[in-house]
Amino acid sequence: MTKSAPSDTVEHQLAQLSQRFIQRSERELGEYCDKVSQLDEKHSNWPFIEELHQFLHRLTGSAGTFGLPEFSQQCRELEKRVKDYLQHADDPQTGWSTVMSKLHHDVQPVLQQLPSHLVLTTHAVPHGLTRADTHDDPVVVALVEHPGGFIDALQEELRHFGFTLLRVKKPKALQHQLDTTTSAVIIITHASLASDSLAIKQHLHRSAPQRTIATVCFGTYPDFDSRYRLAAMGIDGLFADSTHVSDVAEYLQRLQSEHLQAVEGKVLIVDDDAQLLEHYSLVLSTTGIEVKTLSKPERIFSLLSEFQPDILLLDVHMHAYFGPTLARMIRFQPEWLSLPIIYLSAEQDKTAQMKALASGADEFISKPISDMELKETVITRCFRARQLAGLLARDSLTGLLKHSLIKQEIANEHTRCQRLKERATVVMLDIDHFKKVNDNYGHSTGDMVIKALANLLKHRLRKTDKIGRYGGEEFAVVMPQCELRQAQQILEEIRIHFAELVFHCAELEFHVTLSAGIAQLEAYANADAALEAADKALYERKQQGRNGITLAQVDAQG
Amino acid sequence: MTAPPKLQRIMCVEDDEDIRQVIEISLQHIGQFDVLLCESGNKALQKVDEYQPDLILLDVMMPGMDGPSTLEAIRSKPHNQGIPVIFMTAKVQPSEIEHYLSLGALDVIAKPFDPMTLPQQIETIWEKAL
Structure with missing residues (x-):
């Protein structure tokens, strides 16, 4: 009956670890701050600078995983600075006095204020845990400069729409900036820079295949052939540089919800084999789809009302019940007329399958089904069901609920x-x-x-x-x-x-x-x-x- | 054609205790893998023969023996030469990635990573490599 995925405990454990990381980092930052203040100009201590660099490097790498991307970014900047100091080690004495003054003036104040950034905000619990519940959108919109002023106008107005913006001079500069985050990214660039931006996209995919990156181009609206070429290159969107900014914002939002966000959806699976149900839940638990399972069909109506699934997976031959009869019964109630019902069955006979479909279901999936197939099927059906339900429920001008x-x-x-x-x-x-x-x-x-x-x-x-x-x-x-x-x-x-x-x-x-x-x-x-x-x-x-x-x-x- | 071997046992070498724990939760509970954690390159060398991992996840920057040296030491034993290694690092300049790949790593995973999708990321790399 319950979602057997261990994700609740996993989330809980990860949240606890984040708290521990914060406490430890607070303590260590304090210790390093004291150590820096104790350094003196006469006695060089290069091993300490090396140690400080390693410490900051570790924080940079860990903080993002613990849901503190901003803190990670701050540590990274300080890490770079300290790394530069290490170059002075070739000239131990005069180098040390230069570094000393920098440590006291530049590094110590930052070390002191760093703990104030150790705050898990609503959206900054371990990455990936609260995607469906964040206050701000984690998607970064990266703007690549181009003479003509369009990017200026975009930047000004997109800020009002609450996008997290990043502006760079050239696509190459993006690579470095994007390496420091794990957010999904939409790159906006002039059509003439499309290939450079796509190369960056490929690079980022290589170091983090899970990461979603979309490339959108603008330009004077090109002819059919040029557009075809851009599409063939693999860009995700194209608009004219005369497009109104609010339309661009709307377009970005749609892109974001269609391609860049974690899959959402709810599936109810009815099967009398409890072990199989357990397995299905486990497989689907990694997809972000919410799963409920039911081995006793008598409770199906109360569960449907309570859970409001996007799709229903129904076994055909159960111990006391026949799936198609259950499907027919479900369709008696108008509120479930649009619920997609998919049979899961070992039935191979095409005629029997067609007959089963005639009783009100939408599709037939043959058992045994591989884990991959199950995931794919459920994800695509949930997505489509949500999209259709969304279209019916939404106001055409604004996309908001009617x-x-x-x-x-x-x-x-x-x-x-x-x-x-x-x-x-x-x-x-x-x-x-x-x-x-x-x-x-x-x-x-x-x-x-x-x-x-x-x-x-x-x-x-x-x-x-x-x-x-x-x-x-x-x-x-x-x-x-x-x-x-x-x-x-x-x-x-x-x-x-x-x-x-x-x-x-x-x-x-x-x-x-x-x-x-x-x-x-x-x-x-x-x-x-x-x-x-x-x-x-x-x-x-x-x-x-x-x-x-x-x-x-x-x-x-x- | 035989089916590709299933990824089951992962040895993870990481000096940061907090990150080790996140990896443990991620790989064991979400990925359902068998995981052995090592806090240093030396420890990994001691354990690798006994554990016989399908894959090694190796932090690059560690005090003492760093990731590339650990990789070299592990590969110096002929019977360990076939164990695939994935590096994990916060430094992911393209030149560095090329460098790590040239050392014989299967791929490089960027830090910070997302514990919820790390197993999937590893599996993707694994499947692609086979």
Whole structure:
């Protein structure tokens, strides 16, 4: 019944190790700091410099693995500096006095402040553990310079969208910079530099095959042949350098969610062979797909409702039940009409297979199935199922959840909070004076403003937060495990960023602001009451002057 | 054609205790491999005959005997010449990678590595090499 993968304990153990690493590093940094302060100009101590270099090298290598990429980067810079000092060892005495003064002035202050960077933030627990739950996106967008100003404009505006940016003069410089991180990377480069960038991509793949790197090119929109050549070279995307930045941002986001992120999905496997189930779970546990298994089909409906899988894998011949009959029964209920059902069976007879499919399943996989095949099948089916479900559930302009679905999400979260005694907040958000934007600049510009805010929300909110387009220029957000103040802080950041965005229409530049109301979800009798409270707070904000956030008073609940 | 041998026993040589533990968790629990940890090149030399690993994961920069010297010492015994070695290092300049490969390493894994995907990374290298 449970996910038999050991990943919970693994994650726990790794988190404990991270804590231990932090404690140890804190202690050692203090010790090295003391040692540096005790060095004196008269007595050279080159072995100590060598030891300090080794120590920093070790921290650089380890810190990233323990989920402290920023700290690792800082150590790397200091390591490089100390390594340079070692060159002075050829000239032991005068060299030592130069190094001494550098150690005291340059190294010691950094050693002193380094422990303050030893903080595991929400997204900086051991790498790879919280991908589905990070606040910031770990993807780095690398911009390769090119005369023409397009990169300047991109850099300026992509920053507003919350991408982590890295700017370099030449593709070659990228290689060095990217070696220091393990993040996924999108390289943006002029089409004429495509081959250099692809070479970097290959190099990085060689040292870290798991790493995802995408190369996107821009240029004056080339002819068919040139585009074909670029595609054949293996670039991942191409846009004209006249493309509006918000469209580029949107494109990058799509690329990110389609190609660069860990696989997500849920699969329910029903089979009466408990041992086989155990094996399937174990195999799938390394894919990032969430697995639940069931050996007693009587419980299938409660499990379907509770777990909400993306796909169902169903054995055909079980001890007391016949898979196709179960499939037919599942399809009796409209809510499961779109659930992909895949049979897992040793049945080789094509006619029998077709007959089984006719009862409402989508596909047939023959047992025995290799571990690799199982992984591939489940990953691709989950991906496709999520993509389709996403398309149906999402607003076409913004890609956010539609009105009815965000309401459903808020209601689900309310129920969850009551059951688990957790806290969550609900936010209503509205673009200020949106009618004026439409009247002054036209509807297509209005749409662009809406899209920009949607992108900003997607980027700045946590992966666990659900965002919906509630009405024309109105958005609703539900933030699980979140206090009012915390939500206020996050929204405040978004509000400021949004106000800073520069929109263009013909030759005109303009800014737009937003207002928001926030309510503590579980403090209200039901989700509708909480939404109403957030809406009321939003209304109050509009009355008091826009471009701000108002918190709903909890004691005002009905 | 026979099926490629399955990767089961990995010897890991790493001087940093914390990293050794992460590797142990990663390779044993996630990768389901049999793992022997060594804290130095010398230790690895003592244990390699007895353990007979399918693969050695070797840190480059270690006090005392570093990774390349350890590799050389292990390979000096003819019966150990066939054991594939993967280097792990925070230094991954292309010239350095070339250098390590020229010493006879199968590949180079960059530090910091991700403990959740390290086993997969190793297996990919293993499968590609066979």
